[in-house]
Amino acid sequence: MDISTVAINQSQQKLIERFTEVRNLTLEICEPLQPEDFVVQPVVDVSPPKWHLAHTTWFFETFILKQDVADYRLFDDDYPFLFNSYYENEGERWIRAERGVLSRPWVKEIMAYRNYVDEHMIQFLKNNELSEEQLNVFEIGLNHEQQHQELLVYDIKHILGINPLYPVYKSAKVMDYQPDLETRWLDVKAGLYEVGFRGPEFHFDNEEGQHKVYVEAFQIQDRMVTNGEFLEFVEDGGYQNFNHWLMEGHEWVKKENIRAPFYWIKEQGEWYYFTLAGKEKLNPDEPVTHISFYEADAFAKWKGMRLPTEFEWEVACKQFVPEIPLSANLMDKRNFRTMPRQEGNLQFYGDGWEWTNSAYLPYPHYQKVDGALGEYNGKFMINQMVLRGGSFATMSDHIRPTYRNFFHPNLRWHFTGFRLAQFT
Structure with a gap:
């Protein structure tokens, strides 16, 4: 095996590792949730956690797999309509204010959707050295998911914060330093x-x-x-x-x-x-x-x-x-x-x-x-x-x-x- 092939494989492996790391963090953020938490949408600005899980997956399916894999088949023909956010170029989409009424597809089906797309993405990354344009879209996809990870935390807090029981999402860590509050x-x-x-x-x-x-x-x-x-x-x-x-x-x-x-x-x-x-x-x-x-x-x-x-x-x-x-x-x-x-x-x-x-x-x-x-x-x-x-x-x-x-x-x-x- 020549040096150039080794370099390409190392580069592809790094992309797979970064993809996996970003995708896993989304699941980690959702891990403390109960099934009932995944569908709640208290206000229009908040999206149900289930929707975030699906939308970030839709992004990779729409802008990479559907574009660059010749024989790729959509996981579900209805998902582009349900999980597009605001991309008018990608066609009609479900109303933002009514994402919380989507009791179906189930959370398990959304998780299966993520697994399906992840498997195809990893296979795509293994089989292809990305062009500059593909790499840019891939990086946008990762950063897009990181933005939604942050939105997920906002939205989870809102969902729990309007509950009169004030449920705990994560126990607080003990602060082990003296705060510095002097104003300079x-x-x-x-x-x-x-x-x-x-x-x-x-x-x-x-x-x-x-x-x-x-x-x-x-x-x-x-x-x-x-x-x-x-x-x-x-x-x-x-x-x-x-x-x-x-x-x-x-x-x-x-x-x-x-x-x-x-x-x-x-x-x-x-x-x-x-x-x-x-x-x-x-x-x-x-x-x-x-x-x-x-x-x-x-x-x-x-x-x-x-x-x-x-x-x-x-x-x-x-x-x-x-x-x-x-x-x-x-x-x-x-x-x-x-x-x-x-x-x-x-x-x-x-x-x-x-x-x-x-x-x-x-x-x-x-x-x-x-x-x-x-x-x-x-x-x-x-x-x-x-x-x-x-x-x-x-x-x-x-x-x-x-x-x-x-x-x-x-x-x-x-x-x-x-x-x-x-x-x-």
């Missing part, structure tokens, strides 16, 4: 900085178009805002004082009767919150999460400060923490909760996604690719705000300083927090 400020000088991704490594198209931006001199907090700090805002009547709020935000507060972050519960004068370890007394030292952009913005104004823009956040991250530190609270650690800041950890990675004061818009020279995969990011560049940094449900090999997450400003079932900024 990181100084960034005024100037031109490069933002965006450049290089051969995998990235999403919304990160492309590395370009220069000018930022004024500013300071950014060296950690995220905590529960205890946000509680001061709550108890000072921050939700009732319209002076802190954007008009649209305060209308949302009044309409939805918002009085505290999502999952916060006040009983007999004491504050509690629901975590994936069940209902607990509010820990003032943890980063506040499950807040909307509106709430983050209002808190910043209450403090006489502001949220950083996405470019300021990226410039500061690249300057002060260009590499992910070992102390970052990401999915690799399986903590399944935010953690109080550890000494030396600037919290730019993990714990909670951080709202920025930037609308989700295309970078200069953004090019939407043709076909269904062109729908992945570009068509959502309206009425959404950018978040940065990842959460405790984000894998370390999925996040980077240029990663742009995005959500509508009123949403808060996901793991979202923030840090403050100010001009100098």
